[in-house]
Amino acid sequence: MPKAPRRPPQLRGRVFRGSIAVSRGLLSRNDLRSSAWRPLFRDIYADAEVRVTHGIRCAAVERWLIPPxxxxxxxxxxxxxxxxxPAASEPVDVLVPRATRVGPTAGLRIRRGxxxxxxxxxxxxxRVTSPERTCWDLARWLDVVEAVVVLDGMLARRLTDVPALREYALNRAGRRGWRSLLRAVDLADAGAESPQESRTRVRLVLAGLPRPxxxxxxxxxxxxxxxxxxxxPEFKVAVEYDGLWHDDPEQFQRDRRRLNRLLGNEWIVLHVTAKRLRDDFDGFLAEVRAALQARSRSIRSR
Incomplete structure (x- = not known):
């Protein structure tokens, strides 16, 4: 029968430095290779029974890997x-002062500024970047759609607001990224309730449709x-994003009954899924544009 891996009680449920555990005699190097421990970064391990999240990885990075x-x-x-x-396995974003020397580390995405x-x-x-600095960095580092996804989330949680972000950008006029932040702020909306709603809205607006x-x-x-x-609302045209919550059949039926009532009130309701956004956005865009144009013509003819 295979020998059960060593799991000292001092390390259960914890994230720790492997070299320290070895120096204290709690584990050997061979023990660290067992299924009881999960490597997170070089020389940093977690109890395999810990549900490792991106936040846990961030805490390990801040404690052991990034310079002052x-x-x-x-x-x-x-x-x-x-x-x-981000997914737990994605690299942790770190901002390092330009004058600080730090080499590449697997699992980190190091930026300088x-x-x-x-x-x-x-x-x-x-130690994290402020909400305004976070938005500025993301406006520089990401395409505008993905930057707005994060801005929507920050605004919805009232971590910052549009005037504060505008002021932050204008105070840095001439520096790389200030115009990108202003553009993202102009497209942001605190009313978005999911990243996919944000992506749908921004892509439609960037394609030339009026802002919904x-x-x-x-x-x-x-x-x-x-x-x-x-x-x-002026055209009685709407877009609904069908997300994973519709795996609940009862919720799906409730949503469909609700939208049927809307159709009875002369609304056009167009549905979009993640697959449609990914594989056929142009086709979906054409449908939304056609609905808006038809309703616009109908209004003008009255």
Whole structure:
């Protein structure tokens, strides 16, 4: 019968440095290779029974891997603020002062830049970039659609607001990224309730469609009928993103009954899925554009 791997009680449920555990006689190098422990970074391990999240990886990076003056940044910082996190296996974003020497480390995405006063804050004991600095960095590092996805999340959680982001950008006029941040702010909307809703809205707007209202409430004689992901109420055209929550058959049926009531109220409701956004956005865009044009012609002919 195979020998059970050693699991000292001092290390159960913990993230630790392998070299320290070995120097204290808790484990051997061979023990670290067993199924009881999961490597996170070089010389950093977790109990295999710990559910490793991106946040846990960020905490390990901040504690053991980044030099003084650096901070968790980008998407990793946004995740620590409560925005949707990257997959646990994705690299942790780190911002390092330009003058600080640090070599490449597997599992880290290292960026260099200067810190202005207030650009780094304490978040649950970790040094992270401020909400405004996080948004600025992401506007520089990501394409505009993905940057707006994060900005929507930061605005929805009231971690910052549009005036603060505009002021942050304007105070850095002439520096790389200030125009990118202003552009992302112009496209951002705190009403978005999921990253895919944000992606759908921004791609439609960038394609030349008028900006839709988010979470638009439809009422009939003062009674609630439905709340729509994206809506052009003047045309009675809406877009609904069908996400994974529709794996619940009962919820799916409730949503369909709700939308049937909308159709009875003369709304056009177009549905989009992640697959459609990925594989046939142009076709979906054409459908939305045709619906808006048809309703516009109908209004003009009255």
């Amino acid at each position: 003056g650096a901070a968790i940044a980008g998407r990793s910082a946004a995740a620590l603020y409560g925005c949707p996190a 200067e810190f202005d006063p207030g650009d780094a804050v304490d978040r649950a004991g970790l 209202q988010t979470q638009w409430v439809v009422a009939d004689k003062g009674r609630f009928v439905a709340r729509l992901d994206l809506a052009w």
